[in-house]
Amino acid sequence: MTLLLGAEEVERAAALLRAGDLVAFPTETVYGLGADARNGRAVAAVFEAKGRPHFNPLICHFPDAEAAFAEVVADGRARALAARFWPGPLTLVLPRRPESRVDLLAGAGLDTLAVRVPGHPLSLALLRAAAVPVVGPSANRSGEVSPTTARHVLDGLSGRIAAVLDGGPCEVGVESTVLDLAAGEATLLRPGGVPAEAIEAVIGPVARPMPISATQAKGALRSPGMMLSHYAPSLPVRLEARDAAADEALMAFGPPLPGAGRVWQLSEGRDLREAAARLFAGLRWLDAEGQRLGLARIAVMPVPMEGLGAAINDRLERAAAPR
Template sequence: MTERLGPEEIARAAALLRAGALVAFPTETVYGLGADACNGRAVAAVFEAKGRPRFNPLICHYASADAAFADVRPDARARALAAAFWPGPLSLVLPRRAGCRVDLLASAGLDTLAVRVPAHPLALDLLRRVDRPVAAPSANRSGRVSPTTAQDVLEELGGRIAAVLDGGPCPVGLESTVLDLSGRGVVLLRPGGVPPEAIEAVIGPVGRDRPSGSAAEAATPRSPGLLASHYAPSLPLRLNATSVAPDEALLAFGRPLPGAGLVWSLSESGDLREAAARLFAGLRWLDTEGARRGLRRIAAMPVPAHGLGLAINDRLARAAAPRPDAARP
């Protein structure tokens, strides 16, 4: 059985992590599935619990920038970004130090490591108590919709992990932005909670032309969330819908289209921050309720491709991509 721990039981959560068990915990983005990143067996258990491809690296979470930079080699750009956005929803891919404590499995054997300092107070308290890096991908089965509540975690991983630390709904509701700083250039690997425009205001131009889901990227991705088919509901997802049928569920942005069999509104006012926070919850609800009602697919209305809209569209494109296992109806 998976324990559901309240904030007052945080010492129990920390003890489980230090003992090598898996504990899901809230961050400002989504719930992470935590494991002691220095413990190879614990990291392997993450892949097992999620059914995650082993070539897809994990992000390691730290209580402070100093702690993170003890395991990777930051440059001036990394330090400037950490000062501007940590704690917060930004992950940096940097070269591993020679004495890096993190097990190589967590970085899929690469010479780089993705690190971040989350902004959720409960997550920071937990990381301080564990006093070591915690590898924490989203706490869902691989390829499924990311969880933004403790109940989501239990529905995905109940019985597969030791505990979930319940800190309520995640305020951002969208994964962290991931930047590759391991080379001379700066490459946006995954849009997320920090818009590219905010990053460019700190360090200048950011490359955004890496082909998402390319063959080379799929073979050796440098960051989580780079598989072409990801964040996928079980019902097929149709993008950029301008009309909707009665046997479709609608993921609406702005004024909902008429005629859908089921509707979830990301934001009737067109607020991208509200839409980001409601995205995964909406996909999860439309998938479950739509299947229960016998609907055949989900239709998603267009979302503007700027600011947080870039990250929302990235998630929707991955959710709509063909599944490699052909498991979707």
């Protein structure tokens, strides 16, 4: 049985983590599935609970930059970004220190680690109380829609994990931006809650990622969230919809197209921050309603690529990928 813990039960959640159990916890992006990153069995249990491929590395969460940089080698760029964006939705991929306590499985056996300091007060309280590095991939079955509420976590993982620490709905709603600083040139591996333009304002030019269709051909992945078919509902997804049919569930951005069997509004006012926060909940709702009503697919209206739109479109492209 999976416990639902309130905000006042942080110490209980921390004790479960130290004991090797899995605890889902809120961040500003999505709910993470937490485990003691030093404990190989606990990390393996994360992969098992999620059904996650073992070559997809996990992000390690820390209460502050000092704790994170004790596990990785941070250059001036990393420290400048940490000072600007941590706590917050930015993950840095950096060289792993030889003395790092993080289990190799958490980093998929690579010579790098993905680290971040989350921006949710309850996750920071949990990390301070646990006093261990905590891996925290999204708290859902691998390839399914990421959870932005405690109920979403229970819908997918109830009975598979020890507890969920309930911190209410997530504010950002898409995962963290992942930036690789380990190979010299700064490279964006995954768009997310911090736009690339904001990063470039701190450290200068950032190389953009390879097309996601090429990532699986490269073998071991350097970042979480780079699988091709990911964030996938059960119904097929049709992108860039300019019309909608009666047998389609519509994800609207702005005034909705007429004729759809069901409609979820990302943002009537075309606000990208609102759209990001409502994206995963919308995919879940449209998928459930579409299946209940016998609809054929989910149609998605165009979302612009600037700012958080890059992260939204990245998730939608993965949701629509063949599987």
